[in-house]
Amino acid sequence: MASESVRLRAGGAVVRRQFASRASRYLFLGATLLGVSILGFLAYDTVDTGASRLSLDFLTNYPSRFAEKAGLRPAIFGTLWLMLITIVSSIPIAIGTAIWIEEFAPRNRLLTIVKINLANLAGVPSIIYGILGLTIFVRFAGMDRSLLAGGFTLALMIIPMTVIASQEAIRQVPPSLRDGAVALGATRWQAVRHNVLPNAIPGIMTGTILSISRAVGETAALLMIGGFTFIRFDPGPNLTDFADPAGFWAGLEESFTVVPIQIYAWSIDSRREFQANAAAAIIVMMAGVMALNLLAAVIRERFRRN
Amino acid sequence: MTVSDPGNMNEALRKRQFSRPGESVILFILTLCAAVSLVTTLLIVGVLVRESATFFEQVSFKEFFLETEWQPLFEPISFGIWELVAGTLLVTFWALVIAVPIGLAAAVYLSEYAHPNTRKVLKPILEALAGVPTVVYAYFALTFVTQDLLRPAFGADQVNVFNALSASIMLAVMILPTIASISEDAMANVPRDLREAAYGLGATRLEVTIRVVFPAALSGIIAAILLAIARVVGETMIVAIAAGSTPQLTVNPFEGVQTMTGFMLQVGLGDAARGTVDYQALFAVGMMLFLITLAFNVAAHFFVGRYREEYE
Amino acid sequence: MVTKEALRRRMARLSAPAVVLLLALAALTVAACDDSGEGGEINIDGSSTVFPITAAVAEDFDAVAGDVRVNVGFSGTGGGFEGFCAGETHISDASRPIRQDEIDACAENGIDDILEIEVGLDALTVMVHPNNDFADCLTIEQLHEIFRTDGATNWSEVDVGFPDQSLSLYFPGTDSGTFDYFVETIIKDVDEAAFHRGDGTASEDDNVLAQGIGGDRDSIGYFGFAFFQDAGQSLKAVSVDAGEGCVAPSLESALSGSYPLSRPLFIYTRESFLAEHPENPVLRFVEFYLNNATALVEEVGYVPLPSDTLEAQKHKIEPFLP
Numbered sequence: 001m002a003s004e005s006v007r008l009r010a011g012g013a014v015v016r017r018q019f020a021s022r023a024s025r026y027l028f029l030g031a032t033l034l035g036v037s038i039l040g041f042l043a044y045d046t047v048d049t050g051a052s053r054l055s056l057d058f059l060t061n062y063p064s065r066f067a068e069k070a071g072l073r074p075a076i077f078g079t080l081w082l083m084l085i086t087i088v089s090s091i092p093i094a095i096g097t098a099i100w101i102e103e104f105a106p107r108n109r110l111l112t113i114v115k116i117n118l119a120n121l122a123g124v125p126s127i128i129y130g131i132l133g134l135t136i137f138v139r140f141a142g143m144d145r146s147l148l149a150g151g152f153t154l155a156l157m158i159i160p161m162t163v164i165a166s167q168e169a170i171r172q173v174p175p176s177l178r179d180g181a182v183a184l185g186a187t188r189w190q191a192v193r194h195n196v197l198p199n200a201i202p203g204i205m206t207g208t209i210l211s212i213s214r215a216v217g218e219t220a221a222l223l224m225i226g227g228f229t230f231i232r233f234d235p236g237p238n239l240t241d242f243a244d245p246a247g248f249w250a251g252l253e254e255s256f257t258v259v260p261i262q263i264y265a266w267s268i269d270s271r272r273e274f275q276a277n278a279a280a281a282i283i284v285m286m287a288g289v290m291a292l293n294l295l296a297a298v299i300r301e302r303f304r305r306n
Numbered sequence: 307m308t309v310s311d312p313g314n315m316n317e318a319l320r321k322r323q324f325s326r327p328g329e330s331v332i333l334f335i336l337t338l339c340a341a342v343s344l345v346t347t348l349l350i351v352g353v354l355v356r357e358s359a360t361f362f363e364q365v366s367f368k369e370f371f372l373e374t375e376w377q378p379l380f381e382p383i384s385f386g387i388w389e390l391v392a393g394t395l396l397v398t399f400w401a402l403v404i405a406v407p408i409g410l411a412a413a414v415y416l417s418e419y420a421h422p423n424t425r426k427v428l429k430p431i432l433e434a435l436a437g438v439p440t441v442v443y444a445y446f447a448l449t450f451v452t453q454d455l456l457r458p459a460f461g462a463d464q465v466n467v468f469n470a471l472s473a474s475i476m477l478a479v480m481i482l483p484t485i486a487s488i489s490e491d492a493m494a495n496v497p498r499d500l501r502e503a504a505y506g507l508g509a510t511r512l513e514v515t516i517r518v519v520f521p522a523a524l525s526g527i528i529a530a531i532l533l534a535i536a537r538v539v540g541e542t543m544i545v546a547i548a549a550g551s552t553p554q555l556t557v558n559p560f561e562g563v564q565t566m567t568g569f570m571l572q573v574g575l576g577d578a579a580r581g582t583v584d585y586q587a588l589f590a591v592g593m594m595l596f597l598i599t600l601a602f603n604v605a606a607h608f609f610v611g612r613y614r615e616e617y618e
Numbered sequence: 619m620v621t622k623e624a625l626r627r628r629m630a631r632l633s634a635p636a637v638v639l640l641l642a643l644a645a646l647t648v649a650a651c652d653d654s655g656e657g658g659e660i661n662i663d664g665s666s667t668v669f670p671i672t673a674a675v676a677e678d679f680d681a682v683a684g685d686v687r688v689n690v691g692f693s694g695t696g697g698g699f700e701g702f703c704a705g706e707t708h709i710s711d712a713s714r715p716i717r718q719d720e721i722d723a724c725a726e727n728g729i730d731d732i733l734e735i736e737v738g739l740d741a742l743t744v745m746v747h748p749n750n751d752f753a754d755c756l757t758i759e760q761l762h763e764i765f766r767t768d769g770a771t772n773w774s775e776v777d778v779g780f781p782d783q784s785l786s787l788y789f790p791g792t793d794s795g796t797f798d799y800f801v802e803t804i805i806k807d808v809d810e811a812a813f814h815r816g817d818g819t820a821s822e823d824d825n826v827l828a829q830g831i832g833g834d835r836d837s838i839g840y841f842g843f844a845f846f847q848d849a850g851q852s853l854k855a856v857s858v859d860a861g862e863g864c865v866a867p868s869l870e871s872a873l874s875g876s877y878p879l880s881r882p883l884f885i886y887t888r889e890s891f892l893a894e895h896p897e898n899p900v901l902r903f904v905e906f907y908l909n910n911a912t913a914l915v916e917e918v919g920y921v922p923l924p925s926d927t928l929e930a931q932k933h934k935i936e937p938f939l940p
Contacts, residue, residue, distance in 0.1 A: 017510050017512070017513065018510055020510070020512055021510035021511045021512035021513070024511075024512045025415075025419050025511070027411065028411045028412070028414050028415035028418075028419055029415050029419070029420075030411075031407070031408045031409075031411030031412045031415065032411070032412040032415045032416060032420075032428055032432070032486075034408060034412075035408060035409075035412050035432050035435065035482050035483075035486065036428060036431045036432055038435070038479055038482075039431065039434060039435055039438075042438075042442070042446060045446075045450055046442075049449075062677075062680070064677055065670065065673060065674050065677060065918070092339070093339045093342050094339075095339075096335065096336045096338075096339030096340070097336075097339045097340045097342065097343060099336055100336040100337060100339060100340045101340065104333055104336060104337075105340070113344075114340055114343065114344065117343055117344055117347050118343050119603075119607060120347070120600060120603060120604070121343060121346060121347060123533075123536055123537075123540075123599060123600075123603035124350065124540070124596065124599065124600075125539075125540025125541070125542070125567065125595060125596075125599055126540070126542065127540070127542045127567055127570050127571065127574075127592075127595075128350060128354075128540075128592060128595065128596055130574065131353065131354075131570070131574075131588065131589070131592050132346075132349060132350050132353060134574065135353045135357075136349060136353070156346050159342065159343060159346070160343065163343070187329060188329075189329045189332055189333075210437075213437065214437075216439070217438075217439020217440070217441065217442075218439070219439070219440070219441040219542075219543050220542035220543055220546075220567070220571060223571060223574060223575060224570075224571070224574040228689055228690075228691060230673055230676075230689075230690050230691075231689060232676060232677065232680050232687075232688060233687045233688075255689055260439055260441045263441050263442070263445060264441055264444070264543065264547070267441075267444065267445045267448060267449070267547060268448070268547060268823065268825050268826060268829070269825050270824070270825040270826075270828035270829050270832075270845065270848065270849060271848050271849075275449060278445055279445070282442050282445060285439065285442075286438075286442070289437065289438075289439070293434075293437060377816040377817070379791060379792040379816060379820065380767075380792065380813070380814060380815060380816025380820070381767055381813035381814070381816070382767065382813075382816075452833075462833075462835075463835045466830075466833060466834050467829050467830055467832065467833020467834060468819070468826075468829070468830060468833070550819060550830070551819055551820065551821055551826070552818065552819045554817075562819065562830075572821075575693075575822070575823075576693055576694060576697060576791060576793055576822050
């Protein structure tokens with residue numbers, strides 16, 4: 001007797017469950033694509049609004065009451081000098097802290113406190129850092145609303161995240177490197193300096209660059225410090241000041257503005273023409289931020305191959 | 307026993323640690339570096355406590371916590387914190403309502419459904435959203451979201467030009483990567499055997515996700531949400547620009563409100579007279595903000611610790 | 619394991635982008651070859667109403683005196699005087715005259731040579747949403763009702779003919795001279811014991827107010843005429859009736875005095891700043907200001923001073939001119 005082939009088909013509840021499962025896939029995919037496409041949409045809208053303003057003039061002009069003439073020049077100088085001060089004052093301290101935590105600190109209560117403290121500091125809102133900078137640097141230390149005060153404030157803000165990233169980088173270095181060096185007679189510091197650090201540097205740099213790109217976009221803290229929205233000079237030292245320490249320092253004590261503050265000022269300007277300026281400034285700033293992130297990614301990739 | 311654990315080195319090695327001259331200086335410098343972060347926290351707490359203390363000499367705790375009106379400048383002057391807290395709560399609530407479902411859905415997709423190659427492409431793009439400076443989101447909240455989205459959708463009469471919802475929408479965009487990323491990590495950490503066992507019993511992928519992975523990754527998901535809340539509460543630019551500066555108790559997201567951070571920025575910008583009570587209100591509100599975000603961050607870390615423990 | 623060689627190679631690869639960055643910074647510094655700052659620096663802060671004029675003057679001044687650096691802020695008339703009396707600024711913008719307690723505060727810091735210079739007139743404008751078709755003219759008493767503490771909360775309470783719509787208020791903050799002027803003219807002059815209410819949107823930034831009023835159907839607010847002009851169609855001005863009929867704000871009505879809410883705008887500086895030498899940036903700036911006041915004040919949207927008043931102001935700085 002030939003047996004009929006029997007097709008086994010699920011029925012009832014099983015079909016529903018399987019359908020739900022398959023359908024949900026698209027639901028979840030949709031959510032992910034929504035998140036991803038928002039980025040694309042924001043970029044498109046910004047370029048659409050701001051492209052008309054983009055020009056060399058936009059980068060070299062000062063703010064003005066005429067929207068077509070208003071430019072980012074002082075803001076760009078301010079951002080660059082501010083980043084320089086921030087980098088110089090935060091990176092050595094952050095790397096030092098990370099080395100201390102990973103390599104030299106005795107494993108006791110103090111170390112735990114430092115680690116917990118760093119994790120908490122990383123989560124403190126930036127406006128609180130602004131209040132701190134206003135009280136300590138601007139008022140107490142008498143730095144007034146200067147690049148220095150802004151730079152030190154941002155430095156304090158990004159030290160925690162830089163430390164954490166540097167810690168990660170140092171931890172990635174295989175312990176055998178360290179142990180091998182000490183076994184061959186090196187002191188602890190020698191082992192760290194010649195064997196551990198060189199291998200951790202790419203990771204440290206990546207973390208540093210990401211922290212800097214975070215500082216570039218910071219607005220609230222700098223507004224609290226007293227960044228201006230209408231400046232018609234170039235903040236920071238001049239070319240001639242490189243030979244003149246006093247002049248250089250005076251340059252750092254100048255009042256300033258930065259690109260995010262200009263974006264803020266132009267965004268809330270009730271004259272609609274300035275929205276294009278805000279959008280164009282966003283394009284400039286995002287170009288900078290993306291370049292930094294790209295640099296970090298490139299470094300990470302290049303050094304990973306070894 | 308390896309040298310990698312400095313606390314357990316034996317005596318001989320310990321003596322050799324810094325036998326070269328100058329190396330103890332290096333240790334000293336490194337310790338100083340680490341001290342900077344401790345000093346920072348001490349300074350933050352010190353500044354906030356000291357100025358808040360001066361504030362509370364003039365404004366009673368009762369008024370601060372029991373009054374509902376926040377009116378530091380106009381008669382009748384009143385320092386009830388609740389209007390600011392309500393403003394913060396309103397924007398936070400709507401931001402979560404939008405971001406948590408979408409974020410979790412994205413996390414589920416990336417962790418359970420997506421092909422590894424797709425994941426490699428989509429995850430970085432999603433995380434790129436986290437690198438966008440918040441002033442950019444603020445610009446969008448005020449221009450695109452209010453003008454081109456909310457007003458056409460709900461009517462220009464209904465939607466105030468400064469409204470809580472536009473801020474909440476952009477806040478949701480801001481925290482989406484946080485929720486998605488951390489939840490996804492938590493879900494990915496759930497051991498395969500749990501899933502395999504469920505499949506073996508005939509569960510569909512959806513059921514495995516909802517009934518097995520979710521509960522297993524719950525600590526991580528909660529941590530993600532707590533962290534996101536901390537970020538939203540502490541965010542300034544988006545709310546200051548888009549949500550307005552009208553302190554009021556309302557649940558209507560189409561109206562303007564003022565958050566704690568919005569008030570703090572207003573005082574900072576206005577350069578209010580130092581030593582006056584309205585200037586010191588800045589620090590009292592700052593203290594509240596600091597404590598609230600600290601609480602959420604600590605809670606988040608607690609949950610992260612729990613989920614790491616469970617499966618490692 | 620990293621050999622020294624490999625490390626050196628890596629560092630070399632990395633130094634390329636680093637060098638590029640440094641060169642870029644250097645190039646920009648070269649481009650920053652502006653000589654500004656050598657002629658001195660002027661810090662200005664104060665009224666957000668006067669800010670557009672001072673900023674316009676600063677912008678045009680830059681073209682003729684690029685060596686002088688001018689910073690202009692707008693924390694509000696009150697905030698401006700505070701900084702001025704603390705010695706932080708050289709010029710204070712003000713949309714109301716300086717008060718006695720502010721003069722005293724300055725004197726306490728050794729500042730007793732304050733010079734007041736009028737630069738223009740403002741027709742303080744009361745504004746509503748453009749779709750508001752019922753509030754065309756309001757009396758001083760009605761404005762008092764709207765803006766006093768515990769005042770009207772609904773448009774229908776203001777006038778019998780007005781619809782049942784809740785009132786939504788926008789006004790400057792307490793640091794603002796505009797606010798002070800309004801309190802004096804609309805609140806105190808009608809009822810000495812009354813106060814200006816605080817339940818509304820208060821902001822020192824007129825942009826925020828303009829956006830708010832233009833976006834809220836139930837709104838009413840007030841600020842300087844220039845911002846109203848800039849807003850064009852997105853705001854509607856209300857005529858004010860002080861007993862002589864409804865007068866709309868305009869350059870003409872302000873100049874002729876028929877508009878009840880017209881007020882002078884000032885800048886304040888110190889005689890010692892004007893007398894500085896050999897570098898006298900403040901004097902050059904103030905001179906430029908007065909010489910260009912008529913054109914710039916009008917361009918910005920306020921009312922230029924009548925010629926005899928302007929001459930009187932120029933007289934004030936004459937003793938310091940070389």
